[in-house]
Amino acid sequence: MTLRLRLLLAFGFLSVITAVAVAGAGYVRARDAIVQRAQDNAVVEITNRVEQLYPLPARPLSAAALERIAGRVSGRTDGVVAYGNGLSAGGMDTSVITPELRGLVSSGRVGWQRVQYSDSVWLVVGMQLRLNSGEPSGVEVYVLRPFTSETAFVGELAQNAWLIGGAGLVLALGLGFLAARGVLRPVRELQLAAWQLGQGDLTARVPVRGRDELASVATTFNSTASSLEHHVGELRRMEADARRFVADVSHELRTPLAAMTAVTDVLDAETASLPGVAGQAARLVNRETLNLTRLVNDLIEVTRFDSGTAALALDDVDVAEVVLSCLRMRGFSAEVTASLPEGVRARLDPRRLDVIVANLVGNALRHGSAPVSVALSVDGAFLVIEVADSGPGLSPEVLPHVFARFYKADSARGRSEGSGLGLAIAWENARLHGGTLVAANRAGGGAVFTLRLPLDGEV
Structure with missing residues (x-):
């Protein structure tokens, strides 16, 4: 139930209670006063008629005398009956007594x-x-005597009470609508500003009107939004500085790394002729130089996505x-079972697909257990590639962060030799194609990564 409807119902309920209380109390008091005055007037009138009969004879009255008494007491619309000496006279229906x-x-x-008589209310006075x-x-x-005029007047009074109550209800609903509109307008403005703020528009503000509680809420919202805009701006500036720093450092490292790689390649070719410790050191330097080169290349790739x-x-x-080709170039062919039907063509970036497959298969070989499989299929307008291993799978704590940058599940899946950027780069490349990359666990054990890319290359 909306707030506007609740306010209208509250106003309506309050107006109904007020109208019933005021109009009902006024109606009851007016009705009682009218009825009491009519009864008093009738009693006084009939008493005056009876007093005109005095003095009465002391002897027993006859039927003729009773008839004369009934005739003198009765009016043009009254019915009268007189009892005495076991006799009665008059045309009144005695059943009403x-x-x-x-x-x-x-x-x-x-x-x-x-009493109720002849489908109307009558008054019997004795x-x-x-x-x-x-x-x-x-x-x-x-x-x-008839009580018809008084009953009709009381009925008209009740009808007027209902009409006044109805008019009061309509007026209260109208005032409730205006009040609800006035109250809800700042609420709607606050809702719109909050939605804009949630969509990233940090300049969203609420107009402040008056000095009531809603104005205080609007002022607090504006102050909070201003503070949030300032902090987010600072965070964005710091993030931009950090990205620029990573990009600059990565590019500056490429030149010395190229020289180091050339030297380590020479050392690696001569490791067989070097004595024991020197050969081990040369191989270690060569391996770590290659790892550093991959890390720098991955950082450069990440900065491209961020920028x-x-x-x-x-x-x-x-x-x-x-x-x-990806499996052969990286020496994965002997360790991976591939199910790759021929004739599946798609419009995509072959270099980025190569990066995705290499990262997924390399991750499965490092962290999973053999056999590792790569399966290719088509699902409607999408290309589907599944890379699965037979290892322990991904723990529930790892799954939400598996594509996060620099995240390593070392404690769950053994020592990691990668940079922690491979899966993040694979996910970014899938997103760049307008596709998805999802990690899950197979029912029979092991992790499975499912890549879905559009066949026609439309993002």
């Missing part, structure tokens, strides 16, 4: 009661006539030939 009202009148008091001496005459008079200067040299190639 309840036992409670009859008992009250018999005790000598004036009584009245609202009293006992007394002699001049104040003693009961034995005559009871009951008058039935965005890495580009594809696409060509229509036979994928099986590229993979077989």
